Amino acid sequence: MYEWNEAIQKMIDWIETNITENPTLPQMSEQIGYSPYYCSVQFHKICGMTIKNYVSGRRLALAAVALRDTDERIIDIAVKYGFSSQEALTRAFRSLFGCTPAAYRRKPAPVPLPIYKTIFFPEHYQKLHKGELKMSNNTLLDPTVRIQYIPAHKYMGIWDTKAENYCDFWGNHNCDTVCGIIDSLSNVCDPIVTGHTAGWYYNEMGERKYFYGTGVPADYCGAVPDGFEIREFPASYYLVFSHPPFDFLKDNGEVMGKVENLAWNYNIDEYCGGKWTWNEQACQCYQRHYPEGIGYEILRPVKMK
Secondary structure, three states: OOHHHHHHHHHHHHHHHHHHHOOOHHHHHHOOOOOHHHHHHHHHHHHOOOHHHHHHHHHHHHHHHHHHHOOOOHHHHHHHOOOOOHHHHHHHHHHHHOOOHHHHHHOOOOOOOOOOOOOOOHHHHHHHOOOOOOOOOOOOOOOEEEEEEEOOEEEEEEEOOOOOOHHHHHHHOOHHHHHHHHHHOOOOOOOOOOEOOEEEEEOOOOOEEEEEEEEEOOOOOOOOOOOOEEEEEOOEEEEEEEEOOOOHHHHHHHHHHHHHHHHHOOOHHHOHHHOEEEOOOOOOEEEEEEOOOOEEEEEEEEEEO
């Protein structure tokens, strides 16, 4: 059932690597060994868009980042990302983002950049490979606990009043739009509370709810996208419950379960002789999920008694 999710994900990954080379449909389909027509049909079915529209969107997203972060000439950016001329880039850019490339370069406001899609997840992998799959118990470790200081900062995000976790959150919000906006803010994100750092907060009833967004510096005064808001958080220490990098497809569920079980059941009185207490009334809890980079972490704020 999920063979095509795995195949199309390989195709998407290849497109991202070769997007400046003007990849053709036959070249793309060759990566997974099916006919161009069948690949096209399955891509549309799984991704909800045509291959042509996906590639065009990713080219515009990468062009926008280049406009924002480099001094390359607009014509050179247009050619690099497969547009026949600067005018062609301008027409496509204005149609998608509502402004010209030159205007965006002068004032790069948050926009919903078309994202690098992920359509093959651990649950798909588990069902496809259950006959041969064995969890990597020899490489998985027990979570560790350390302390980290995070300076005062602002957080721009969506605080969902109903969602309690990642999956619930995306049931209430458009993933492509929200993640695209956060990607467009990567140039202003906080160096510690980075883009796509999500987490949990406690509402007035003491219930733990989920949020998603990006940290921004304490002096940030730029635009705030529709549906987002900015909140300020004081400097605080955090206990970081973590597992190092792991195989996302094989071990994600087990790693997240290990870390979350330790984090949410941790007896703070056991840490450093009981000198600390939770600081979750003043600060929110953060979640870092970068399997191939840092691994998986939950950060709970603490303060000295």
